[in-house]
Amino acid sequence: MRFLSLLTVVAFTLSARAADGDLKKLAGELDGYRFEFPCQDPMPENPKPGADGISARKTDDPATNDKFTDTKKFGGEAGKRYKVTLRVRGVVEPMMYKDGQQVGERFYIGGSPNNATYNIYQLTVSSPASHFFFNRDDKVGHRIFTIDYTATIEIEGGATLTLHGNGQNGRMITNFSKLVVPDIAPAPQPYNGQFIQLNVVDVVEVK
Structure with missing residues (x-):
């Protein structure tokens, strides 16, 4: 009986792990997504501290200058809701947000941008309607830093995910410190510009 009970526990554990793996596949279009703001000019050998540079994404149209938007689809069944845990890593400059909720040091739920440059x-989720920002800070400035944290959000099956980047003025604080995020390309080399990579750590159905 003990042997059968042990087999039952093992089978249940393996089944649960398989189910978890299947759920992670629902976020396959989101897993590994990168926001990228590359610099137009090559990274100098000895960058000037605090230097800014021209974004390679810059266009001649002020209405679309230094913006990009990508749309992804979340899997799963309509009417079901899932908790999705993201690992957020990258090299970014600071940005202020307002009228939302700060979670941890850098993650911000809802609200709107609070600086024009x-x-x-x-990331915007169509259902439940919500949006999130990833580089929150108390103040802006000519600083650059790495981020590495996890954040859990809720997404309904079949929801549309809109990933939006906006440099606002065609310029950015360069990666003047040549910061590198371990295990994230182009590591061990520094990225010439700024980026955030999202990786899906876990997906759990909300019961």
Whole structure:
């Protein structure tokens, strides 16, 4: 009986792990997504501290200058809701947000941008209607830093995910410190500009 009970526990555990793996596949279009703001000019050998540079994304149209938007689809069944845990890593400049909720040091739920010149990194979920920012700070400035944290959000099956980046003025604080995020390309080399990579750590159905 004990042997059968042990087999039952093992089978249940393996089944649960398989189910978890299947759920992670629902976020396959989001897993590994990168916001990228590359610099137009090559990184100098000895960058000037605090230097800014021209974004390679800059266009001649002020209405679309230094913006990009990508749309992804979340899997799963309509009417079901899932908790999705993201690992957020990158090299970014600071940005202020307002009228929302700060979670941890850098993650911000809801609200809106609170500065007209620094880079915005935003994820919008169609259902439940919500949006999030990833580079929150108390004040802007000519600083650059790495981020590495996890954040859990809720997404309904079949929801549309809109990933939006906006440099606002065609310029950015360069990666003047040559910061590198371990295990994230182009590591061990520094990225010439700014980026955030999202990786899906876990997906759990909300019961």
